[in-house]
Amino acid sequence: MADTDSPTSECDLHLEMDSLAGKSSLELEGLQLFSSRPIVRKISSAEITPESGIIGHGSENCGSQCIILRGIFRSIKIALFSNKLNLLVPFGPSAILVDKITRNHGWVFFLSLLGIIPLAERLGWATEQLAFFTGPTVGGLLNATFGNATEMIISMLALQNGMIRVVQQSLLGSILSNLLLVLGCALFGGGLALRREQVFNKPSAAMNSGLLLMAVMGLLFPAVLHYTRTELHFGKSELALSRFSSCIMLVAYVAYIFFQLTSQKNLYAPINEEESPTGGNSVDEEVPDISKWESIVWLFTLTGFISVLSQYLVNAIEGASVAMNIPVAFISVILLPIVGNAAEHAGAVMFAVKDKLDISLGVAIGSSTQISMFVIPFTVVVGWIMGLPMDLNFKLFETATLIMTVLVVAFMLQEGTSNYFKGLMLLLCYLIVAASFFVHIDDDSSQEDHP
Known part of the structure; x- marks a missing residue:
């Protein structure tokens, strides 16, 4: 009895009574009747909380x-x-070290090119995580915007260095890469994986094709005006027309975004969602890996790292062209966009294999639409502010390539169905484009005055 009346026992009994507060008083009385000893229980570490x-x-x-x-x-x-692709991350710091020690532009370009690939992919991943909290429409817009963040960063740095032709060719290459390489791999991979014909939303693809044709119009007229020598004021009318057309294209893109977010949401809903309008959760519904604020922090962090590496990449382009004996046009149109489109490439193929072709088209064609209707006009306006003659005259060879690419893709998507053969055709077209730029010499790129 002395042990029972000790202070320690009273404390233990008090703790036990607090832990059993959820039970009824009758249950507590029953426990005390069957045992004259105090009820002593060890407290687990999980119960030791601030509360x-x-x-x-x-x-x-x-x-x-x-x-x-x-x-x-x-x-x-x-x-x-x-992600196994993150094994390439150390190449980024290696590029900085090589630049500081040896100044070998060929190796700096190659290492920074490899180092940006996983960062671009992770940037797309962070955007997808944020899209879980914003809804499908805003999420698709975020995917297109941050998916093109690498191209925008490289373009702004090249424009700051006065490399106007690199800006034009890299943005053109991003459009060609998305329309031919990324979309081709998505259609080819989805057709082989599912062994059947896939369907997608025709109105959405038609709207994006129309915007691409409008962008082609904006790029075509300054080039035609230049090469036909029909300018009212030679050298000035072409630049004035480019700036005016860029402002019109930006207005059209803002109207397109407003149109997407408000009046026609059902028109651009994926085919699979229209067929199953029930609001129940699907079995394979995906959940985010990280929280919303973690996604925002990673977006800004990865964008900063890409900006640093892009500076070394842009500074090494001309030196790498000489060291590797590769035309600057091929580097700008083919190599740089492949790095910038790493996130789109992986995501588009993955969604196509999962029979989510509408998302793949939204990634590939939506990204091309944003580059042509927003990024290119935006660089013209920024060049206008900086006092640089950045215009929409992408020269005859590049403009003709873009026209043919947009027409081929528009004809491939007009039926609203896809198969692996259509994807193979787009990939073969991209090989022709790559070979063309490998043998193409751009005289204007070597005549630019770098401030």
């Missing part, structure tokens, strides 16, 4: 800090160690 009052303020601060650190480590683990 229980058992731990002090110091332990509470330590616990919250441990939770924050554990969340940070988990986010870093998911972002940097969940």
